[in-house]
Amino acid sequence: xxxxxxxxxxxxxxxxxxxxxxxxxxxxxxxxxxxxxxxxxxxxxxxxxxxxxxxxxxxxxxxxxxxxxxxxxxxxxxxxxxxxxxxxxxxxxxxxxxxxxxxxxxxxxxxxxxxxxxxxxxxxxxxxxxxxxxxxxxxxxxxxxxxxxxxxxxxxxxxxxxxxxxxxxxxxxxxxxxxxxxxxxxxxxxxxxxxxxxxxxxxxxxxxxxxxxxxxxxxxxxxxxxxxxxxxxxxxxxxxxxxxxxxxxxxxxxxxxxxxxxxxxxxxxxxxxxxxxxxxxxxxxxxxxxxxxxxxxxxxxxxxxxxxxxxxxxxxxxxxxxxxxxxxxxxxxxxxxxxxxxxxxxxxxxxxxxxxxx
Amino acid sequence: xxxxxxxxxxxxxxxxxxxxxxxxxxxxxxxxxxxxxxxxxxxxxxxxxxxxxxxxxxxxxxxxxxxxxxxxxxxxxxxxxxxxxxxxxxxxxxxxxxxxxxxxxxxxxxxxxxxxxxxxxxxxxxxxxxxxxxxxxxxxxxxxxxxxxxxxxxxxxxxxxxxxxxxxxxxxxxxxxxxxxxxxxxxxxxxxxxxxxxxxxxxxxxxxxxxxxxxxxxxxxxxxxxxxxxxxxxxxxxxxxxxxxxxxxxxxxxxxxxxxxxxxxxxxxxxxxxxxxxxxxxxxxxxxxxxxxxxxxxxxxxxxxxxxxxxxxxxxxxxxxxxxxxxxxxxxxxxxxxxxxxxxxxxxxxxxxxxxxx
DNA sequence: CGGCGCTTAGTAAACGTTTGAACATGTGGT
DNA sequence: ACCACATGTTCAAACGTTTACTAAGCGCCG
Numbered sequence: 001x002x003x004x005x006x007x008x009x010x011x012x013x014x015x016x017x018x019x020x021x022x023x024x025x026x027x028x029x030x031x032x033x034x035x036x037x038x039x040x041x042x043x044x045x046x047x048x049x050x051x052x053x054x055x056x057x058x059x060x061x062x063x064x065x066x067x068x069x070x071x072x073x074x075x076x077x078x079x080x081x082x083x084x085x086x087x088x089x090x091x092x093x094x095x096x097x098x099x100x101x102x103x104x105x106x107x108x109x110x111x112x113x114x115x116x117x118x119x120x121x122x123x124x125x126x127x128x129x130x131x132x133x134x135x136x137x138x139x140x141x142x143x144x145x146x147x148x149x150x151x152x153x154x155x156x157x158x159x160x161x162x163x164x165x166x167x168x169x170x171x172x173x174x175x176x177x178x179x180x181x182x183x184x185x186x187x188x189x190x191x192x193x194x195x196x197x198x199x200x201x202x203x204x205x206x207x208x209x210x211x212x213x214x215x216x217x218x219x220x221x222x223x224x225x226x227x228x229x230x231x232x233x234x235x236x237x238x239x240x241x242x243x244x245x246x247x248x249x250x251x252x253x254x255x256x257x258x259x260x261x262x263x264x265x266x267x268x269x270x271x272x273x274x275x276x277x278x279x280x281x282x283x284x285x286x287x288x289x290x291x292x293x294x295x296x297x298x299x300x301x302x303x304x305x306x307x308x309x310x311x312x313x314x315x316x317x318x319x320x321x322x323x324x325x326x327x328x329x330x331x332x333x334x335x336x337x338x339x340x341x342x343x344x345x346x347x348x349x350x351x352x353x354x355x356x357x358x
Numbered sequence: 359x360x361x362x363x364x365x366x367x368x369x370x371x372x373x374x375x376x377x378x379x380x381x382x383x384x385x386x387x388x389x390x391x392x393x394x395x396x397x398x399x400x401x402x403x404x405x406x407x408x409x410x411x412x413x414x415x416x417x418x419x420x421x422x423x424x425x426x427x428x429x430x431x432x433x434x435x436x437x438x439x440x441x442x443x444x445x446x447x448x449x450x451x452x453x454x455x456x457x458x459x460x461x462x463x464x465x466x467x468x469x470x471x472x473x474x475x476x477x478x479x480x481x482x483x484x485x486x487x488x489x490x491x492x493x494x495x496x497x498x499x500x501x502x503x504x505x506x507x508x509x510x511x512x513x514x515x516x517x518x519x520x521x522x523x524x525x526x527x528x529x530x531x532x533x534x535x536x537x538x539x540x541x542x543x544x545x546x547x548x549x550x551x552x553x554x555x556x557x558x559x560x561x562x563x564x565x566x567x568x569x570x571x572x573x574x575x576x577x578x579x580x581x582x583x584x585x586x587x588x589x590x591x592x593x594x595x596x597x598x599x600x601x602x603x604x605x606x607x608x609x610x611x612x613x614x615x616x617x618x619x620x621x622x623x624x625x626x627x628x629x630x631x632x633x634x635x636x637x638x639x640x641x642x643x644x645x646x647x648x649x650x651x652x653x654x655x656x657x658x659x660x661x662x663x664x665x666x667x668x669x670x671x672x673x674x675x676x677x678x679x680x681x682x683x684x685x686x687x688x689x690x691x692x693x694x695x696x697x698x699x700x701x702x703x704x705x706x707x708x709x710x711x712x713x714x715x716x
Numbered sequence: 717c718g719g720c721g722c723t724t725a726g727t728a729a730a731c732g733t734t735t736g737a738a739c740a741t742g743t744g745g746t
Numbered sequence: 747a748c749c750a751c752a753t754g755t756t757c758a759a760a761c762g763t764t765t766a767c768t769a770a771g772c773g774c775c776g
Contacts, residue, residue, distance in 0.1 A: 013515045015732060026756050031734060041754060056511060061483040062429075063732035065420035066761045073463075073484075081439065081449045091439045094466050103480050105431075106464045108452050115456075122461050125419040126431075153414060157371045243661070273661055300658060303601070303631055373762060384726045389764060399724065421762035424731045 014055040023051035034059065035069075065127055070158075073097075074321050075105040075128035077119050079135055084298045085268075085313060089134050089164060092317025100325060102129065113146065120150050124157055130176075130324035132317075134164035136212040136241070144169055151175040160328060162320045167211050168337050176327060177337045178320045182212060182295075185309035185342035186219025189293050190265060192307070192344055194227045197353030198263040198291060203236045204249050204275055205267025213241065213267050216295060220265060241267055246274025254282045262353055263291040269298045272306055291350040305348040312340050372413040381409035392417065393427075423485055431455075432679050433463040433486035435477050437493055442656045443626075443671060447492050447522060450675025458683060460487065471504065478508050482515055488534075488682035490675075492522035494570040494599070502527055509533040518686060520678045525569050526695050534685060535695045536678045540570060540653075543667035543700035544577025547651050548623060550665070550702055552585045555711030556621040556649060562607050562633055563625025564594045571599065571625050574653060578623060599625055604632025612640045620711055621649040627656045630664055649708040663706040670698050 020027040025044060032038040033048045051057070065071050074097045078086040090106065097104045105128060107119035116133070123131045131154055137143060147169050151161040155174040163169075168177040193201050203220050207213040221231060237253065239245040246266055253259070264279075266272035272294030276286050286292045286304075294301055297310040319338060327336065378385040383402060390396035391406045409415070423429050432455045436444040448464065455462045463486060465477035474491070481489045489512055495501060505527055509519040513532040521527075526535040551559050561578050565571040579589060595611065597603040604624055611617070622637075624630035630652030634644055644650045652659055655668040677696060685694065 017732080027733080028735080028756055028758095029754085032755090035734080039753070044754080058479055058482050058515075060424070060485070060732050062420045062423035062485060063761090064483075064734075066418070066424055066763085067732075067734040068761065069734060071420075081452060082442070082445045084440070087440045087445050090464075091466070094439060094464060098466065103477075103484070104464050106448075106452060106462050108449070108456065119461075121416055124416050125422075126461070127418070127420060157416075243657075277661065299601075300661075303635065303658075375762080385763080386727075386765080387725055390725090393764080397723070402724080418762050421731090422764075424733085424761090425763040425765080426731065427764060 014057040016057070016059070018055055019048065019051045019057050022055060023047045071127040071129055072102050073105050073126065073128050074102050074130055074132070074324070075107065075123040075126070076132045076134065076317075077107045077109060077116065077123070079109050079111045081106065081108055084270075084300070085296060085311075086134060088298075088313030089317040092314035092319075093132060093321055094317075095314065096318040096321040100321070102321075102325075117146070120154075124154060124159065127157065128159055129328060130160040130162050130321065132162040132164055132320050132324070133166060134317075134320075135166065136210055137166055138209045139167050139211050139214075140209065147175065148173050160324050162324050164316055164320050165212065176320070176324055178316055178323070178340065179338070180311055180316060180340040181342045182215035183219040183222070185295065185311070185344065186216040186265075187223045188219075188342075189295070189307070189309050189344045190220045190223035191227070192346070193263045193265065193291060193293060193350060194223060194229070196263075196291065196350055199229060199353075200232075200261040201235065201263045201265055202253070202261040203265050203267070204246055205239045205241055205271045206236045207238060207240065207267075216267055235261065239267075239271070241271060243270040243274040246271030246276075247278045248274070250275045250278035250282075254278070254284075259284065259290065261290075263350070264293070266292065266294045269294040269296045269301045269306060269308055272308070273300065273304060276304060276306075287349045287351040293350060297345050301345075302347070307347045307349045308345055309342050310345050311342055316340060372415040374415070374417070376413055377406065377409045377415050380413060381405045429485040429487055430460050431463050431484065431486050432460050432488055432490070432682070433465065433481040433484070434490045434492065434675075435465045435467060435474065435481070437467050437469045439464065439466055442628075442658070443654060443669075444492060446656075446671030447675040450672035450677075451490060451679055452675075453672070454676040454679040458679070460679075460683075471501075475504070478512075482512060482517065485515065486517055487686060488518040488520050488679065490520040490522055490678050490682070491524060492674075492678075493524065494568055495524055496567045497525050497569050497572075498567065505533065506531050518682050520682050522674055522678050523570065534678070534682055536674055536681070536698065537696070538669055538674060538698040539700045540573035541577040541580070543653065543669070543702070544574040544623075545581045546577075546700075547653070547665070547667050547702045548578045548581035549585070550704070551621045551623065551649060551651060551708060552581060552587070554621075554649065554708055557587060557711075558590075558619040559593065559621045559623055560611070560619040561594045561623050561625070562604055563597050563599055563629045565596060565598065565625075574625055593619065597625075597629070599629060601628040601632040604629030604634075605636045606632070608633045608636035608640075612636070612642075617642065617648065619648075621708070622651070624650065624652045627652040627654045627659045627664060627666055630666070631658065631662060634662060634664075645707045645709040651708060655703050659703075660705070665705045665707045666703055667700050668703045669700055674698060 016027050016030050020030045030048050033040050033045055076090055076093045081087060094104045109115040109119055151173045154161045161175040163175055163177045169175055203217060205213055206217050237249045239249045264275055266275050272292055276292055279290055284290050294306050294308040297308045301308045374385050374388050378388045388406050391398050391403055434448055434451045439445055452462045467473040467477055509531045512519045519533040521533055521535045527533055561575060563571055564575050595607045597607045622633055624633050630650055634650060637648055642648050652664050652666040655666045659666045
C-alpha cells in the first residue's frame with residue numbers, strides 16, 4: 001500500500017527533495033543512487049530505496065531531461081498504425097525501445113508531407129533520441145531537400161534521423177538508412193514463377209515515382225530480362241497498395257476479355273488478397289487456374305496459402321532503434337546505410353504451367 | 359533554407375533567449391507571444407515570429423513541462439500493436455490526440471502485469487495527461503487493487519487513468535471507463551442465428567475469468583434462454599482469442615465425430631478465420647454447410663464475407679482521449695463510465711436452416 | 717496638468733533534476 | 747607524524763521555460 005509522509009495526502013507528488021529529507025541525505029546522493037552509476041555505501045543506498053518506496057516517488061522526466069540526462073524516448077512516424085506493414089515495424093521499434101529502457105512516441109501523418117513536418121517538429125521539441133520515419137514515399141527533389149533539413153535540424157538538437165524502408169540521401173546528410181531488398185525479393189519471386197513455366201505474368205500495383213513499388217517492379221523486370229522474356233508494359237497495371245485496388249485491377253482486366261496471363265504478381269499481400277477475391281468471383285481459382293504471389297508476408301498471407309516474399313518488418317524496426325542508439329554513443333556523425341535481406345516463402349498459390357518449356 | 363545567427367553553426371539548438379536577443383525583446387515577451395494567450399503589439403509579434411523562423415527555434419518540451427505548462431502528451435498502453443483490435447483503438451487515440459495538438463506515447467506489455475506496472479510508472483514519469491489502458495484482462499481482486507493504485511497515483515500526479523474495454527472499478531476510484539457492449543452484441547448475433555432456425559450453435563473461445571470472452575458468452579447464453587433453448591455447456595469450447603485457436607478448436611471437434619452443430623459463433627473474427635479454414639479442410643463450406651459468425655468487424659472480416667458484430671474500435675480510442683482531456687478541465691474528480699453500442703453487420707456467412715422451426 | 721486606468725514589456729523567481737567541484741572522512745605508505 | 751589518496755557525500759550552479767509581479771508609456775477625464 002502506498003503511504004505518504006507529508007500531511008497533505010494526495011496533493012503534489014513527491015520530489016527528490018522529499019526523498020532526500022525522508023532518508024536524511026542530500027538530494028545529490030539520492031540522484032546518484034537512483035542513477036545507479038556511482039559508488040555508494042550500502043547503508044545509504046538502502047535508506048534511500050526505502051524512502052523512495054514509502055513515498056512512491058517517481059522521477060520527473062521533464063526535470064531529468066532538462067538537467068542534461070539524455071532523454072529516454074524514441075520516436076516513430078508512420079502514415080497509419082492500422083496498416084499491417086507499419087504496425088509490424090512499429091512493433092519492432094517498440095520492442096527494442098522497451099528492451100533498452102526507452103519509451104516510444106508515435107505519430108501518424110496520413111501521408112501528408114505537411115503533417116509529417118509538423119510531427120517531426122513535435123518530436124524535436126520532445127528531444128527524442130532518434131526519429132524514425134518509415135515507409136513508401138515519392139522520391140523527388142522536394143523530398144530530398146525536406147529530409148536533408150530534418151536530418152540537419154535533428155542532428156543539431158542531438159537527435160538522429162532514421163529512414164526506414166526509404167531511399168537514402170546524399171552521403172553528406174547525417175541520417176541512418178535501414179532498407180530491405182525490394183528488388184531482390186521481387187526478382188526471386190518472379191524467377192519462381194518463370195521457373196514454373198509461367199511467361200505472361202501480370203504485375204499489379206505499379207506506381208511511378210513511389211520508391212517501394214518502383215523497386216519491386218524493377219526486380220520483376222530484371223527477372224524477365226534474365227529469362228529472355230520481352231518487356232510487355234501491358235502486363236504492368238497501375239494501382240495503389242491496397243486491397244480494394246487489387247480487387248479493382250483484376251476486375252477491370254477481366255471485364256475487358258478473358259485472361260491473357262497465367263500468373264499474377266501482386267505488389268503486396270493486400271493487393272494479392274483483393275486480386276484473389278476478384279479472380280474467384282470470375283470463376284478462376286488460385287492456384288489451379290491462375291498462379292498468384294504477393295509481397296510482405298503478412299500473417300494474413302498464411303490464411304490464403306499465399307506464396308510471397310518475406311519482409312523482416314519487425315527486425316527493420318528493431319535494427320533502426322538499435323543502430324540509432326549505438327551510433328549516438330560514438331557520434332561519428334555521417335551517413336550509414338543498412339540493407340536487410342528478403343526471401344521467398346513458398347506456400348500453395350503457384351502451380352507449374354502444364355506443357356511448360358515456353 | 360535554415361539560417362543561423364550565431365557563428366558556431368550546427369552547435370547547440372537555439373533557446374528562447376537567443377530568440378529574444380535576436381528580436382530585441384525579453385524572453386518573457388517571446389514566451390507569451392508563442393503561447394498565444396496574451397495581448398501583444400503586432401509589431402513586436404512579427405519581430406518575434408521572424409526571429410523564430412530565422413533561428414529555426416523549437417521550444418524545449420522538457421523545460422516547458424517543468425515550468426508548469428501542462429504536458430502535451432497522451433499515453434496508451436496495449437498488449438501488442440500488431441493485434442488488429444489494439445491497433446484500431448490505438449489509431450483512434452492517436453487521431454484524437456493529434457487533433458488536440460497532443461502527441462501520443464505508446465507502450466506494450468505483452469500481457470504481463472509486471473510489465474504493465476513498469477509501463478504505467480514510465481508514463482507517470484513522463485507526466486502524460488492521461489494514461490489509457492486497453493483490453494481484455496482477468497478481473498480478480500488483485501486486478502482491482504492494482505488498478506486502484508494506478509488510478510490514485512496518476513490522479514495525485516495530475517494525470518488520469520482511463521480504462522478502455524475493461525471492467526469498471528468502484529465509484530471511489532478516480533478512473534474513467536470507456537466500454538463497449540459485448541453482451542448486447544453477442545445477444546444480437548446469437549438471436550440472428552436463432553432466427554435463421556439454428557438451434558445447435560457452437561461457441562468458440564470461452565475463457566473463464568477473462569472479461570471480454572466472459573461478456574460475450576453471457577450474451578450468447580441470454581439469447582439462448584430467451585429462445586427457450588436449454589443451456590448445453592458441451593457447446594461452449596474453451597480457447598484463446600487467436601486464429602490458431604479457432605483452427606484448433608474446430609479441428610479437435612470434428613476429429614471426434616461428425617458435427618453436432620449447424621452454426622458457429624466465434625468469439626472474435628480471428629477465431630472465425632481459423633475456424634473457417636478448419637471447416638473447409640473437413641469439406642464443410644461456409645455458409646452452405648455450416649453458418650459462421652464472428653465478433654469485432656475487423657477489415658479482414660469483409661474478406662471472408664463474415665457476418666459479425668461491429669465494435670467501434672477507433673471511436674473507443676477517440677472517446678477515451680476526448681473525455682479524459684475535457685474532464686481534466688473541470689477536475690470533478692470521481693469516476694465516470696461510458697458504454698458504446700455495438701451492432702451486427704450482416705454479410706454472407708449465415709444460411710437459414712432448411713426445415714426450420716426446430 | 718496631474719493622477720488614473722489601460723496596454724504592453726521586463727524582472728526574477730520558481731519548476732525538479734543532474735553533475736562538476738569541493739569537502740569530509742578514513743587508510744596506507746614513508 | 748605527515749602526505750597522498752581513495753571513498754562517500756554535499757554544495758551549488760546549471761538546464762530552458764512560464765508566470766506573478768512590477769514598471770513604463772500613454773491617452774483621458776476631472
